[in-house]
Amino acid sequence: MSLLIRDATVITVEPRGHIFEPGAVYVEGARIVDVGPSDEVVRRHPTAARVIDGRRKVVIPGFVSTHNHVGYTLFRGRAEDAGLGCVTGMYFPMTTVVTRPERLAVGSLTYAELLRSGVTTVLEMEEDADVYAPFVERLGIRSLMGVMTLDVEVDGLRHDRYRYDAVLRSAQLRQAVEFAEAWHGKADGRISVIMAPNMTISSSPELLRESRAAADRLGLRLSIHLGWGPAEGVATRRLHGVSPYEYARRNGLLAPDVVAAHCYVIEDPDIALLAETRTAVAHCPLINSVRGYIAPVGEFRRRGITVGLGIDSMFSDYFEVVRACVLMARLKEQNAVTMPTADALELATMGGARALGLEREIGSIETGKRADLVVLDYRVFGLTPTLDPIQNLVYHAHAMNVETVLVDGRIVVDDHRLVHADGSALIDSAQDAATAAWRRFVAKYGGIMAK
Numbered sequence: 325m326s327l328l329i330r331d332a333t334v335i336t337v338e339p340r341g342h343i344f345e346p347g348a349v350y351v352e353g354a355r356i357v358d359v360g361p362s363d364e365v366v367r368r369h370p371t372a373a374r375v376i377d378g379r380r381k382v383v384i385p386g387f388v389s390t391h392n393h394v395g396y397t398l399f400r401g402r403a404e405d406a407g408l409g410c411v412t413g414m415y416f417p418m419t420t421v422v423t424r425p426e427r428l429a430v431g432s433l434t435y436a437e438l439l440r441s442g443v444t445t446v447l448e449m450e451e452d453a454d455v456y457a458p459f460v461e462r463l464g465i466r467s468l469m470g471v472m473t474l475d476v477e478v479d480g481l482r483h484d485r486y487r488y489d490a491v492l493r494s495a496q497l498r499q500a501v502e503f504a505e506a507w508h509g510k511a512d513g514r515i516s517v518i519m520a521p522n523m524t525i526s527s528s529p530e531l532l533r534e535s536r537a538a539a540d541r542l543g544l545r546l547s548i549h550l551g552w553g554p555a556e557g558v559a560t561r562r563l564h565g566v567s568p569y570e571y572a573r574r575n576g577l578l579a580p581d582v583v584a585a586h587c588y589v590i591e592d593p594d595i596a597l598l599a600e601t602r603t604a605v606a607h608c609p610l611i612n613s614v615r616g617y618i619a620p621v622g623e624f625r626r627r628g629i630t631v632g633l634g635i636d637s638m639f640s641d642y643f644e645v646v647r648a649c650v651l652m653a654r655l656k657e658q659n660a661v662t663m664p665t666a667d668a669l670e671l672a673t674m675g676g677a678r679a680l681g682l683e684r685e686i687g688s689i690e691t692g693k694r695a696d697l698v699v700l701d702y703r704v705f706g707l708t709p710t711l712d713p714i715q716n717l718v719y720h721a722h723a724m725n726v727e728t729v730l731v732d733g734r735i736v737v738d739d740h741r742l743v744h745a746d747g748s749a750l751i752d753s754a755q756d757a758a759t760a761a762w763r764r765f766v767a768k769y770g771g772i773m774a775k
């Protein structure tokens with residue numbers, strides 16, 4: 325089908341700083357066929373199956389979230405105030421009680437929320453992430469997805485005991501590989517499977533090496549958490565004698581096809597390791613600041629490290645992440661003009677695309693790229709006056725301002741509504757699932773934080 329968005333403000337992101345005002349985008353099938361000044365594009369493509377009147381509207385490339393656990397919306401309103409202890413006291417214990425249908429209910433809600441906030445590509449890593457693939461296919465979003473694996477005995481972790489289990493390892497790897505064999509490249513290419521060992525303290529060297537080997541054999545990318553807390557560094561040094569970054573490097577998990585999530589607990593030699601190995605970083609400024617940390621994103625960029633933005637978990641209004649990216653960078657460097665808004669938008673789109681190896685396909689509004697587009701309504705409270713569309717976008721916009729979303733040229737959010745899912749049903753199922761999972765959690769662990 326063909327689609328024309330005309331008389332809009334089109335923020336292309338690349339070429340850098342290019343804004344057509346008024347501009348137009350013409351889409352045929354899955355691709356952007358034309359973009360430019362509105363009168364010229366309309367002259368070349370006067371008709372389309374669908375025409376969107378873009379007056380007082382802003383068109384941007386779809387956002388890319390390079391780090392998510394959609395099912396961790398289970399912890400929304402629970403883990404935000406729980407400190408870093410939530411990793412071993414909530415996240416790992418929950419894996420022993422939550423069911424696959426419950427995870428599906430909560431994660432589907434989050435995927436829908438992300439899409440409604442203009443996120444068209446999500447890197448999702450989670451225990452049992454395979455459960456989401458049919459929903460991702462139906463919803464119409466683009467997702468890199470990996471079964472988040474471990475081979476450590478989960479209930480030992482919060483007592484600082486690390487017992488690795490070869491039987492668990494092979495079962496986990498089998499699940500991850502079977503998911504890749506079933507779904508990699510499916511949903512018209514919108515689903516790419518990745519290998520995703522959770523973190524250094526939950527991974528033996530064998531798990532990391534076998535994950536790397538499977539990725540190379542099947543042509544998959546990888547992701548891992550790195551530099552998420554002081555306890556991770558202490559345990560990794562004690563167990564393996566090196567920093568988490570060096571441990572990851574030795575076992576094949578620092579490389580150009582790897583996204584390292586967080587990296588806010590990091591020393592200079594480890595920043596050098598990321599740069600040397602050309603590992604990409606998923607910078608998650610919102611969740612990181614909730615934990616009291618912020619990654620040195622300015623330094624990463626000065627060293628030439630590829631950086632994308634990620635939500636991580638519990639949140640799903642991506643505009644909050646873009647905003648946090650600017651605010652936290654300025655706090656970190658005590659500098660009121662570092663991380664200009666155009667840079668934050670670049671990280672949110674092209675930066676993410678580069679981190680995921682998709683820079684030729686998505687991340688900007690350019691002829692020949694996939695039509696992953698977001699149309700925002702600016703004729704609303706909160707975005708008026710529009711004097712600079714990018715500053716309004718970064719400082720003042722919210723998910724509710726997203727009117728239309730396209731992925732691969734297909735309209736997946738139309739007039740604020742999901743086209744391929746029932747929003748109210750998703751909300752009710754997620755509420756029921758979370759209530760049931762937490763009831764079981766409290767029964768097993770004696771409270772909302774495992775002791």
Ligand SMILES: [Zn+2]
Binds near residue numbers: 391392393636
């Ligand atoms: Zn994470």
